[in-house]
Amino acid sequence: MTRFESVAEAIGGTPLIRLTKTGLRPRIYVKPEWYNPGGSVKDRAALSMLRAAEADGLLRPGGTVVETTSGNTGIGLALYAAHLGYRSVIFTSSSISKEKRDLLVAHGAELRLVDAFVPKSHPDSLKSVAERFVASTPGAWLANQYDNPANPAAHVASTGPEIWADTEGAVTHFVATVGTGGTISGTGRYLKGISGGRVRVIGADPATSSYSGGDGSQKFIEGAGHFVHPLADEDVWPQSLDLSVIDAYESVTDAEAIATIRDVARSEGLLAGGSSGVALTAAFRLAATLTEEDTVVVLLPDSGRAYLSTYYNDDWLLANGFRAESGAVVGDLAAP
Numbered sequence: 001m002t003r004f005e006s007v008a009e010a011i012g013g014t015p016l017i018r019l020t021k022t023g024l025r026p027r028i029y030v031k032p033e034w035y036n037p038g039g040s041v042k043d044r045a046a047l048s049m050l051r052a053a054e055a056d057g058l059l060r061p062g063g064t065v066v067e068t069t070s071g072n073t074g075i076g077l078a079l080y081a082a083h084l085g086y087r088s089v090i091f092t093s094s095s096i097s098k099e100k101r102d103l104l105v106a107h108g109a110e111l112r113l114v115d116a117f118v119p120k121s122h123p124d125s126l127k128s129v130a131e132r133f134v135a136s137t138p139g140a141w142l143a144n145q146y147d148n149p150a151n152p153a154a155h156v157a158s159t160g161p162e163i164w165a166d167t168e169g170a171v172t173h174f175v176a177t178v179g180t181g182g183t184i185s186g187t188g189r190y191l192k193g194i195s196g197g198r199v200r201v202i203g204a205d206p207a208t209s210s211y212s213g214g215d216g217s218q219k220f221i222e223g224a225g226h227f228v229h230p231l232a233d234e235d236v237w238p239q240s241l242d243l244s245v246i247d248a249y250e251s252v253t254d255a256e257a258i259a260t261i262r263d264v265a266r267s268e269g270l271l272a273g274g275s276s277g278v279a280l281t282a283a284f285r286l287a288a289t290l291t292e293e294d295t296v297v298v299l300l301p302d303s304g305r306a307y308l309s310t311y312y313n314d315d316w317l318l319a320n321g322f323r324a325e326s327g328a329v330v331g332d333l334a335a336p
């Protein structure tokens with residue numbers, strides 16, 4: 001279908017695009033999720049959580065949608081809250097970029113900036129402040145993507161079936177990053193189920209993320225991985241993440257991820273975001289060990305347009321300690 005009666009119906013149905021320049025033996029297809037109306041994979045989870053909250057009676061006409069993110073989920077929630085007629089209030093850190101702030105406001109979200117460098121359990125944390133707002137605001141509902149089962153369910157219902165149908169069941173490996181875990185858990189669960197356990201699911205993870213054994217210190221790549229607040233007394237993983245679905249992790253440095261997306265933009269003509277670079281790097285490493293019989297699907301969460309002033313910008317790279325040769329394919333890009 002290419003005609004939709006509302007923006008909500010236009011979510012999903014993103015294409016698979018084959019990479020033609022890798023020189024690797026398997027077929028490698030990317031699934032660019034920036035084809036969604038809000039520009040990322042999180043549109044699927046945002047609408048799924050809103051619909052589930054409506055069905056459960058947690059969100060009623062006149063209600064308020066609340067979340068604690070400045071990222072793609074916030075944009076998706078603000079967009080579909082606007083479409084469905086809800087007020088949206090996004091609690092976010094004051095370090096949010098101007099572009100993200102403007103996007104949220106463009107969709108009518110109210111931004112509440114919380115300037116708190118404290119762990120989640122602290123009363124001044126984003127989470128605590130948002131929970132107090134919800135408790136004191138009649139009709140308010142906290143989406144809570146990290147622990148909301150409607151987040152992975154969106155991918156069982158749509159992302160997984162799309163990949164299975166579009167590869168005509170030929171997919172052998174699925175590679176995705178792990179943020180809340182919604183994408184990899186839901187898609188992986190579906191693909192493993194329908195293939196009788198044949199499809200292998202690989203979690204592509206930033207090198208410092210605690211999911212794959214890193215020290216939990218946050219570097220640059222946004223959206224992917226799990227990072228522990230320096231003052232937190234424990235590392236709590238989201239309930240949206242189903243660990244049993246992930247067969248292996250590939251750990252990728254920020255420098256590798258950035259070099260990959262810059263290379264892919266020039267070789268394949270696909271402008272992917274930073275977490276896509278983590279997924280692509282992991283997929284290429286994996287594909288080097290596979291054969292012509294294999295079909296690898298790599299999920300790309302968002303586009304490089306949001307990162308033109310960072311990962312695609314030589315001055316930014318140099319200012320942040322990376323080395324890059326302007327105009328060259330950035331094979332020699334490396335952290336200091």
Ligand code: PMP
Pocket residue numbers: 040041042071072073177178179180181182183184222223224273275276301302
């Ligand atoms: N990359 C980006 C850019 C994201 O915004 C997200 C969402 N946090 C992810 C990757 C990871 O997706 P998920 O939360 O479904 O694991």
